[in-house]
Amino acid sequence: MFVNVRWRLCCILPWEVRFLLLLTLVGERVEGQIRYSIPEEMKRGSVIGNIAQDLGLDLKRLRSGHARIVSGENIQYTELKTDKGILVVNERIDREQLCGDVTPCSFSFEIILENPIELHRVTVEILDINDNTPFFPNKDVYFEMSESATVGAKFPVESADLDAGQNALQHYVLSPNDNFILKQHANPDGSKYVEMVLQKPLDREQHPHLSLKLIAVDGGTPQKSGTVNIDVTILDANDNAPVFSQSVYKESVMENTMKGTNVITVNATDADSGSNGVITYSLSKMKGSAADIFSIDENTGLISVSGQLDYEKDRKYEVRVEAKDQGGLTGTSKVIFEVVDVNDNPPVINIMSFSSPVSEDAHPGTTVAILNIKDADSEKNGQIRCSIDGTVPFKIESSLTNYYNLVSDQHFDRESVSEYNITITARDFGSPPLSSSTKLHLKISDVNDNAPVFDKNSYSAYITENNSPGFSIFAVSARDSDWNQNARVSYLLEDVQVNGSPVSSYVSLNSETGVISAVRSFDYEQIKELQLVVKAQDGGSPPLTSNVTVKILIQDQNDNPPQVLYPVQTGGSMVAEMVPRSADVGYLVTKVVAVDVDSGQNAWLSYKLQKATDRALFEVGLQNGEIRTIRQVTDKDAVKQRLTVIVEDNGQPSRSATVVVNVAVADSFPEVLSEFTDFPHDKEYNDNLTFYLVLALAVVSFLFITCLVVIISVKIYRWRQSRVLYQSNLPVIPYYPPRYSDTLGTGTLQHVYNYEVCRTTDSRKSDCKFGRAGSQNVLIMDPSSTGTMQRIQNEKSILDEPDSPLEVRRPWFGSEKAALRSGPYRDRRKHPVHRAEDRQRDSSRERENRPRAALWRHNTM
Structure with a gap:
């Protein structure tokens, strides 16, 4: 935007009116530049122009943008x-001091605003006012002229005035005389000089001495003038004045x-x-800096440099050389340097504005x-190439x-680079270049663009119960790769459910x-593991989160003693296992079945015989708890x-449990009853025994009679x-007995096995035969043989295979005995689980004469 204010005011207007009219002249905005024209010598505080109005900005924008003048000499x-x-x-502005003879006289500066950054150039032109009276360097000028001076001889006179333009020197007036007239000349720069012509x-x-007055008049309103006295001394005849070989000399x-240095x-x-x-x-008296730059040898005319040349201040110098003879005649020539x-x-690099830090989410093209x-030099020496050193994301x-x-x-990434050291180099095109x-x-401010990251994808922890x-x-x-609050992880x-309860x-x-x-x-x-989800949340706005799964495994302690499942220990009754006197060595009396709710080695059970009526008769299996005879039973x-x-x-440390097993060595119930009537029960017997x-x-x-009837039916x-x-040749339906406790370490058989039990009247010779899961074994009663059972298979018997499952002997469990008392197998010879070994080891006569096993319970309450 350019604003030109030109002074074209009538001379009759007062100064104050002209100044007010000047301030009302404002141009329009064009391309971010404005121009004002003001007169020199204005008072401090005088208004030059309305920047806000001329730039189309409001006062709030000027204040928020921190508007300021940033450059200009x-x-x-x-x-x-x-x-x-x-x-x-x-x-106060003095145009003559600021610009001298240069026309037009102006200076420029820039106004910068921030947030967002704006830059506007302002040019102020200083208009000359007629504030200087034409001034001659010397009050008196002396000339010595030979009387023989020819008509037309020229005598230069010093120039006057300091103003410029219309207010500059307009013409000279010489006091009336008969010998001289004035002749005015103009220099290429517009200045004027005058010569007296004879x-x-x-x-x-007639007139040995002449006194003249030279008046210099400017073009101001009102006009001002200056006067110098010219004293002319007439010398005796010197008919020829010095003449230069050139009227104008030029030198670079x-x-x-x-x-x-001679020039x-x-x-x-x-x-x-x-x-x-x-x-x-x-050298004729010169104004400006040329008088301090050059000097001349008065005898040889050699002009040399006596001061410091500066192209940036003055690019051309004009000096006038005078040659004067002894008779007082002079000749002049002009030398242009x-x-x-x-x-x-x-x-010269000046930072007008710099924004630091810059947000890491700033878009490419953001002005930093x-x-x-x-560069004060000219042409190529003043042309500049600006570049950034190194590899940085800027241009x-x-x-x-x-x-x-x-x-x-x-785009910036503070997590990769948090700050930049930017070196900007400006180089001119001179030779050599400077x-x-x-x-x-520049610092990069953080933005919450990274979620917390766990150091593992999942965690496992162990805790002992x-x-x-x-x-x-x-x-x-x-950890969060952001910074400060954005990296603060909580x-x-x-909130998940564990066994129906909140994880908290x-x-x-x-x-x-x-x-x-x-x-x-x-x-x-009760609970063997906990699986929970932990969320990590940073302190950004909005916050970012990430999850990880944590599995907490509960480790077992040996805090539970073994629990005896069989034989059942009751406080008011006594259970006895019957062993026939014909029992051989290794006869299975019963089996102690116990479990431990702990796990691992804490649940590995071992059985030991602590006390016995006759230690030489019975032993207990260390791993399976089977009580067997270790010698032949005698009378x-x-x-x-x-x-x-x-x-x-x-x-x-290990934990233990104790169980008492009562064994009756007898072949018949009466014998058992007669003997066990006197069996002490630790103060539990009373008078009503x-x-x-x-x-x-x-x-x-x-119960026995009832069970017998039911079994027969x-x-x-x-x-x-x-x-x-x-x-009928109908397909046979398989029969699978119930699943019993295992005789191994933890006391349970794997449920994938089906097994059949063959029981004889001699529990020592009873055995259990386990078959593979899914084998088609069919258990049916053989009507042709009393108390026996045959096993019919649709395929090859697994017992005939070399890799068939082991035959495992098992005890006579209390649950089985109860079934015998109430079921069809009250007679042990008729139970299907005692068939296998009896068929191999006993004869038919021994099976028919073998006594029945019974379970006798005596109440002591």
Whole structure:
């Protein structure tokens, strides 16, 4: 935007009116530049123009953008009032001091605004006012002229005035005389000089001395004038004035020429002889800096450099050389010195604006800094190439003249690079080139663009059961590559259900450290593992999160003693196992079955015989708990045998349980009853023992008869069914006995095995045969043989295979005995599980005469 204010005011208007009219002249905005024209010598605080209005900005924008004047060699002359949006005079401006004879006279500066960054150039033109009276350097001018001076001889007179333009010197007036007239000339730069021309020969005899007045008049309103006295002394005849070989001399001089360097020699000749032909040279009085730059040898006319040349200040010098003879005649010539530029000024870098830190989510093309780069040299020496050293994501873009923008060239990532050291180099095109550099330290501010990351994809932790509440189990750790608050990680426990209860009722999580602690004591037998989800959340806005799964495994402790399942220990009754006196060595009396709810080696059980009525008769299997005879039973052995078996687990320390096994060595019930009536029961017997024995016998007899009837009925029914199956060729339905406890370490058989039990009247010779899962074994009763059972297979018997399952002997369990009392197998010979070995080892006569095993219970309550 350019605003030109021109002074074309009538001379009759007062100064104050002209000044107010000047301030009302404002142009329009064009391309971010405005121009004002003001007169010189304005008072401090005088308004130059309304910046806000001319730039189309409001006062709030000026204040928020921190509008300020940032450059310009003469910025001290102006001041920006952001609160009013006006530009005012800050210091008195003297156009003659500022610009001298240069026309037009102006100075420029820039106004910068931030957030967003804006740059505007302002040019202020200083208009001349007629404030200087034409002034001659000397009040008196002296001339010595020969009377023989020819008509038309010229005598130069010093110039006057300091103003410019219309107010500059317009013409000269010479006081009336008969000998001289004035002749005005104009220099190429517009300045004027005057010469007195002799129009009538001088006559020393009539007028040996002439006194004249030269008046210089300017073009101001009102006009001003200056006067100088000219004293002319008429000398005796000297008819020829010195004449230069050239009217104008031209010479080029390098601006770095040293003082004392000879530049050019001027030459003038005088046709006179003698002293009138002796010439001396001198430089006419010069204004400006030329008087300090050059000097001349008065005898030889050699002009040399006596001062410091500076192309940036003055590119051309004009000096006038005078040649004067002894008779007082002079000749003049002009010498023009053109200063040749040398690349002696490096570029000057000024940082107008710099934004640091810059957000890491700033888009490419964001302006980071505005630079003003100037080179005082000219042409190629003043042309600038701006570049960035190294590899950084920035580039330089040119905006206004001598202004460059530092802009981002790609997206930032603070986590990769948090700050940049940017070196900007400005280099000119001189030979050799000169350069200057400046460094900018730019920081990248963080944006919450990274979620916390756990150091593992999942965690596993172990804790031993029976822990104390508050025990620290494990600590999760997550890190966030952001910075400050955005990298502050807190931990949260996801609300999940464990066995129908919230996970917070089992563990707690420290939100700062990530330490997981137990809220209560764990029981491995109730819960074996916890699976929870931990969330890491940073402190950004909005926050970012990530999850990880933590599995807490409960480790077992040996905190449970073994539990005896069989034989059942009751407080008011006594259970006895019957062993026939014909039992051989290794006869299986019974089996102690125990379990341990612990796991691992804490559940590995071992059985030991602690006490026995006769230790030489019985032994207990260390691993399976089977009680067997270790010698042949004799008639001398006591009927009543009491064994105390201790069951120990393999924990550290181990735990144990004790079970008492009562064994009756007899072949018939009466013998058992007669002997066990006197069986002590540790103070549990009382005076009503006989009553309870009679009652027990009555109940047992009744149950026995009932079971016998039921067994016979079921046997007849099955016999008929089997006959029907044989005769009808119908597919046989498999029979799978119930699953019993295992005889191995933990006390249970694998449920994938089906097995059939063949029981003889001799439990020592009873055995269990296990078949592979899914084998088609069919158990049917053989009507042709009393108390026996045949096994019919649709395929090859697994017992005939070399790799068939082992035959495992098993005890006579209390549950089986109860089934015998109430089921079809009350007679042990008829039970299908005692068939296999009897068929191989016993004869038919021995099977028919073998006594039946019975379970006798005697109540002591």
